[in-house]
Amino acid sequence: MxxxxxxxxxxxxxxxxxxxxxxxxxxxxxxxxxxxxxxxxxxxxxxxxxxxxxxxxxxxxxxxxxxxxxxxxxxxxxxxxxxxxxxxxxxxxxxxxxxxxxxxxxxxxxxxxxxxxxxKPLMPALQSGWLYLHVGTAVISYGSFAVAAGLAAMYLIGERQKASGDGDTVLLKSEVCDYLSYRVIAFGYLMLTLVIVTGAIWAKYAWSRYWGWDPKETWSLITWLIYSVYIHLRFNRGWKGKPAAWFAVIGFISVIFTFVGVNNILPSIHSYR
Missing domain, CATH: 1.20.120 (Four Helix Bundle (Hemerythrin (Met), subunit A))
Structure with missing residues (x-):
């Protein structure tokens, strides 16, 4: 077979x-x-x-x-x-x-x-149990951010429909979209934090350093900071509505660039083909 x-x-x-x-x-x-x-x-x-x-x-x-x-x-x-x-x-x-x-x-x-x-056979740097924890949490984190971005897009479109007077819709109410997007981002943020922590520990074993400002590491940190600002403003300032929705979309754009852009544009030791 x-x-x-x-x-x-x-x-x-x-x-x-x-x-x-x-x-x-x-x-x-x-x-x-x-x-x-x-x-x-x-x-x-x-x-x-x-x-x-x-x-x-x-x-x-x-x-x-x-x-x-x-x-x-x-x-x-x-x-x-x-x-x-x-x-x-x-x-x-x-x-x-x-x-x-x-x-x-x-x-x-x-x-x-x-x-x-x-x-292909595993490269020496990938022959570690940390691989599964590091990448597994990245899969869940990125998946969560994708869903949150979808909810944010639904919020923005729902607000536009509301402004145009279209009350007959199958979309979620704006408040529900906003709340669910926040909940999903909070979970994805926790997973992304684990991605970075496990990646740093793995890097210490593989390359004898915790952090090296490789493009993948740098953009992962940028993405983490974007969502950190979102969580901070949401939790401490009660940040909601369109600004929060656009921030969720921008955060996911950073996720996509971290995955696709870095692998195809920037030279990185993480670009395994």
Missing amino acids: NLVYFEEILFTLAFIAYTLSAVLFFVFVALKKEKIGRIAIGLAIGGFGVHTLAMILRVIHSGRLPFTNQFEFATSFAWGIVLCYIVLHYAYKFTGIGAFVMPIAFLVMGYASMLPKTV
Whole structure:
């Protein structure tokens, strides 16, 4: 049995399911048909299941968790986004959130599909148990920030609809979007803090220093500082509304640059292909 072949088939099926789910969520928001929303959710969950099987085959084939190159992190990142969305959906039963989160998962999966999928032996620097804790928390953190950015986008669009007098909408109330975005960011911030701490400890073992101002390290710190400011202003100043929503979007842009931009533009010892 060719595990690589079946992995690629499952990855493609998951990509198709996420694509159809994103499209149907947009249709749901436009037409306000609950049946379409349920189909979109089913596709997201089904795609997540198939995606999980693809990652399991990758683990069996490579003998390790899929965290060691750009393709593996990209597919894990997309998996984390959908996982966070599904958890949020079952916790709050808000169908419309999918229209703002599943397109992000689709784009990340699309990026992953363009990357080399070859399984290579681990570099010496990656042969550490810290790899799984460091990258695993990054997957959950980035997935959380993606969902928070989707909620922030929903807030901004909802406010625009409110200003235009469109009261008939399937979007969440502004206050709910604002609150959920904050809760998800707080969780993602905790995970990102663990990413940086575990990365520093791992760097000490791998390169005999805790911090070296490598571009990946620097942009991870910038992202952490952006969300630190958000948490501080929210907690101590009661910061809400449009400024907070835009800050959530800007923070996620920094997340994307940390992942995609640094790997493809800036020379970094973290750019494993």
